[in-house]
Amino acid sequence: MTKQEALYTYTLRLGDNALIQGHRLSEWCSRGPILEEDLALTNLALDQIGRAQAFLKYAAHIEGQGKTEDDLAYKRGEREFYNNLITELPIGDFAYTIAKQLLISAFEFYQFSELSKSSDETIAGISAKALKEVRYHLVHAQDWCYRLGKGTPVSHKKLQQAFRELWMYTGELFEMDEIDQLLMQDGTAIDLMSLRPDWLNLVGSILADSTIVLPADTYMQTGSRKGIHTEYLGHLLSEVQYLQRAYPDATW
Amino acid sequence: MVNTAPYSKEDILFILAGIVDPEIPVVTIQEMGMLRDVILMDDLCEVIITPTYTGCPAMGIIEHDIVELLIQNGVQNVKVTTSYSPAWTTDWMNDGTKEKLKNFGIAAPIHSSCTNWLNPKSVIVSCPRCNSTHTTMISQFGSTACKALYKCEDCKEPFDYFKCH
Ligand SMILES: [Zn+2]
Numbered sequence: 001m002t003k004q005e006a007l008y009t010y011t012l013r014l015g016d017n018a019l020i021q022g023h024r025l026s027e028w029c030s031r032g033p034i035l036e037e038d039l040a041l042t043n044l045a046l047d048q049i050g051r052a053q054a055f056l057k058y059a060a061h062i063e064g065q066g067k068t069e070d071d072l073a074y075k076r077g078e079r080e081f082y083n084n085l086i087t088e089l090p091i092g093d094f095a096y097t098i099a100k101q102l103l104i105s106a107f108e109f110y111q112f113s114e115l116s117k118s119s120d121e122t123i124a125g126i127s128a129k130a131l132k133e134v135r136y137h138l139v140h141a142q143d144w145c146y147r148l149g150k151g152t153p154v155s156h157k158k159l160q161q162a163f164r165e166l167w168m169y170t171g172e173l174f175e176m177d178e179i180d181q182l183l184m185q186d187g188t189a190i191d192l193m194s195l196r197p198d199w200l201n202l203v204g205s206i207l208a209d210s211t212i213v214l215p216a217d218t219y220m221q222t223g224s225r226k227g228i229h230t231e232y233l234g235h236l237l238s239e240v241q242y243l244q245r246a247y248p249d250a251t252w
Numbered sequence: 253m254v255n256t257a258p259y260s261k262e263d264i265l266f267i268l269a270g271i272v273d274p275e276i277p278v279v280t281i282q283e284m285g286m287l288r289d290v291i292l293m294d295d296l297c298e299v300i301i302t303p304t305y306t307g308c309p310a311m312g313i314i315e316h317d318i319v320e321l322l323i324q325n326g327v328q329n330v331k332v333t334t335s336y337s338p339a340w341t342t343d344w345m346n347d348g349t350k351e352k353l354k355n356f357g358i359a360a361p362i363h364s365s366c367t368n369w370l371n372p373k374s375v376i377v378s379c380p381r382c383n384s385t386h387t388t389m390i391s392q393f394g395s396t397a398c399k400a401l402y403k404c405e406d407c408k409e410p411f412d413y414f415k416c417h
Contacts, residue, residue: 036390036391036393036401037391039391039393039394039395039401040391040392040393043393043394043397044393046305046307046309046397047305047306047307047397048307049307050303050305050306050307050308051306051307053306053307054306054336121337122336124337125335125336125337125339126306126336128336128337128338128339129303129306129336129337129339129340130306132339132417133305133306135369135370136369136392136393136415139369139370139372139392140392140393
């Protein structure tokens with residue numbers, strides 16, 4: 001594997017996480033529990049899709065075959081996507097989305113704090129920008145964890161259940177392979193494993209303040225680094241990519 | 253093709269200073285700090301802009317406005333490049349710009365060094381209509397990515413706060 005190939009896949013991962021998470025959040029549009037939340041969730045979606053655009057554009061540039069960010073978003077198959085499985089899981093109910101948001105935003109907070117110091121200027125630049133937005137996402141998820149966790153017995157139960165169901169998807173966030181190892185040599189990539197203690201502390205303290213029990217580590221799902229996904233990604237892509245599949249190269 | 257020679261970098265910046273933010277038409281992209289640089293080459297004028305938020309939907313319109321305006325002024329070959337670094341900050345707005353926002357009904361961002369992002373409710377935001385500091389945050393997310401939603405407890409009016417970024 002050349003450095004260029006590694007960097008291409010590494011950048012795709014960053015772009016795919018944002019694209020798939022952004023699309024899931026956009027599914028809340030017009031379905032939020034209250035108007036303010038509808039706006040909040042779609043604002044978060046917009047940040048993610050903007051980030052996806054920036055990273056995929058860079059990935060296309062690294063690949064050097066004249067593709068655009070749209071080509072990468074709309075014309076790759078399921079097995080060519082590298083987003084973490086947690087991002088593609090369906091939105092579920094509001095508590096489930098909030099639990100997902102907390103786990104992902106807390107991870108992204110540490111991820112982009114570190115990546116903003118990457119030796120790759122483009123990755124560092126986009127990451128510094130993303131970090132500012134992620135802070136708002138984290139505070140949003142944190143506030144709702146408090147409210148749902150300490151709210152009614154029903155909201156508490158739903159939030160607790162959501163964290164239990166999602167926990168097995170958190171191991172993958174910190175997974176690394178030969179791509180990470182290669183790119184860590186010159187400071188392009190970051191050591192994801194080293195972020196886990198801080199992430200666990202932060203999530204643990206927010207959950208404790210929300211009277212939610214931190215789930216125990218058990219079996220962890222894996223696969224996305226190799227392009228192996230849950231059954232949900234194919235369905236999601238069939239919607240995202242419908243237009244370009246039905247009318248190739250359509251523009252408007 | 254007309255080359256860019258008749259114009260200096262300052263001339264181009266002066267022309268572009270007239271472009272307003274499509275979402276807040278009382279301030280220009282220059283006042284917002286989104287217009288970063290102009291690079292003149294023999295037959296190409298490159299304009300560097302930076303988004304307020306990565307997903308800012310106004311960027312496409314701004315890019316279009318820049319190309320259109322320069323073509324009207326006889327600069328044919330224009331390239332607009334989006335740069336993310338240094339990351340845009342509300343600290344680039346000067347007091348005059350903040351005053352314009354306020355007069356438009358949007359509370360201006362306080363300096364980033366004065367905020368605690370983990371506790372956004374600790375920030376005191378004044379009502380742009382009656383100047384009361386007796387205000388409450390309704391939501392961190394408002395009508396556009398850059399604004400939060402507040403209400404004034406004195407005049408009872410809702411208003412937008414331009415989030416510190
Ligand atoms: Zn007022």
